[in-house]
Amino acid sequence: MASATIRDVARAADVSVASVSRVLNNHANVHPDMRERVRAAIEALGYVPHAGARSLSLARTQAIGVVLPDLHGEFFSEIVRGMDRAVTPAGYHLLLSNMHADADLAAQALRTMRGRVDGLIVMAPHLTADALEAALPRGLPTVMLNTVPSGDRAGIRVDNAAGIRAAVAHLAATGRRAPVHIAGPAGNVDAVARRDAFTAAMRDYFPDAPVEIVDGDFFEEAGLAAVATLIAAGTNFDAIVAANDMMAFGALQALRDAGRQVPAQVAVTGFDDVPLSRYLGLTTAHVPLVDMGSRAIDRLLALISPGAKGARDPDLIIPELIVRRSSGAPETF
Amino acid sequence: MASATIRDVARAADVSVASVSRVLNNHANVHPDMRERVRAAIEALGYVPHAGARSLSLARTQAIGVVLPDLHGEFFSEIVRGMDRAVTPAGYHLLLSNMHADADLAAQALRTMRGRVDGLIVMAPHLTADALEAALPRGLPTVMLNTVPSGDRAGIRVDNAAGIRAAVAHLAATGRRAPVHIAGPAGNVDAVARRDAFTAAMRDYFPDAPVEIVDGDFFEEAGLAAVATLIAAGTNFDAIVAANDMMAFGALQALRDAGRQVPAQVAVTGFDDVPLSRYLGLTTAHVPLVDMGSRAIDRLLALISPGAKGARDPDLIIPELIVRRSSGAPETF
DNA sequence: CAGGTCTACGTAACCGGTTACATGGTTCGG
């Protein structure tokens, strides 16, 4: 019992397919009687239009593709949630796709979106501009999120330097002497920018202190490991600037396990302000994740709709430092 | 500069579209020369196959639709993450769609999936079986998640009663005298099941205590409000069994604000075990969210693939109570 | 009442792929 098609409906109502289509799409100039006959036939057959076929002939899918490296942690969840929020009222759907680190597979993932979506949101902080530009299907409106600016594509980015600088400045202002940085993965644009920003900020705010940086990978365990490394090496530090919140959580845990008081002995800051940070009282550079998601969709929809082509200067989001108890604010939670 | 089509490629390589198609799909019986010519043309034109057109003729979209009430909080995020995990290696995509509470809109959301996906995962704890059955497109393989069992559809459900019972039993075993329940929204199957289970468990474990229940809606604020209500009413309680984790978090916060010690004066339990619970030390009924997501996909893919029709008995997931410090376990985090 | 408009509807081409079937050319066994 395959589903009924528009031709089945036409036959049942004894009209042409064109008329059925007109009724379905509420076109003008259809006689009320006809409308009624068709509606009855649709009802009787339980007909539901085939979105795929419709997409093909209209060249519009009402779907937008979201390609991201991984769906792990609150970071991505929040962004996707923001997208979802913006996409639903506009009558679009979200098509999720994971892009692996491997450039070839990434290209593959991007290609399979052709003909499936009306536009693309790409989050690829781990790809180089070249690899990305080579992989992006031509003629498909695209908005890049936290990705190396490629060509003249529309994009939304976080001002990594501003976030790190604010954290370091805050630590200096509250009397810390020796901050260290737990960095993100080497190939990641954001991670690199934050690392560089840390070095620069240290020069400005702690000109006499050595710049100590431990490698990480944005996951919680890396935060744990980094603190273990620091302690094992006997490094002197009284503040940790983690490249993201998850690693900061790991660091908090490790510090607690090691018996170091936070914030009395060590201040900790993160980056992103995922929801969890509020609960754990983590000082962090707030990135409006949900908002970024919605905004990316809005940008993309604007690109898609009429002949719009303008406003392709990338939005830059300036994170605001939220001071919580992990860096010495009075106990509030 | 519209994208090239398969006919453009055929023309450029001076072969027929059938041959191009054969090369694209690695069919046997194509001469190496031909293969090479076609590959060259594809390369030259930057041709990328149109997935939509392919779907139409193959009647397979390689996408599966996920319809859920809302994308809020870790609960859904985790489940979606699990789905994503399972779907990617199988070469499928996830198409997200939000279903509003309104039954008509819900039906609408389900209908628009026709022709867009090969199967559906529906999470609709807030719909009645009738409304749902009426809205589900016929002939589309469907797996229901935490939804009233409708017809003979495949489904995966959490044993709400077991989870609540375990929590209540635990409270009894650790010497609590007067637990109260913060319930979920009225129309929600899970919420209702948990509420009923609480009443039943109270009868068994606290036969002499009154059954106190405060209404909530699964959101954090409801937990806050519920505690405020209890305190304002002067209700006597030394344990709170929240219908989900988010409300438990709200309760924890409100208790702290009111100066009541957790767990010394009041024990708190949740339901779901979202990641946050581990961080906040909440005792809760663990539901393998990521796993549920993957499993739902696996079930669905099994339904889709050959002529498989069997195994439609709904999986029942028995939550395991994870005891953490909110209910009196020794401080561990 | 002839000719022009307008309305309501049907016919058929088209969107971009896949594939059943047909066809011309080789190879091979008898």
Next chain:
DNA sequence: CCGAACCATGTAACCGGTTACGTAGACCTG
């Protein structure tokens, strides 16, 4: 040397919608 079997390829129908275009009849208008 002939027909069968096989191989590589082309032709055209099909998937399920949309819509440009054509047309028959109703309605005006002078």
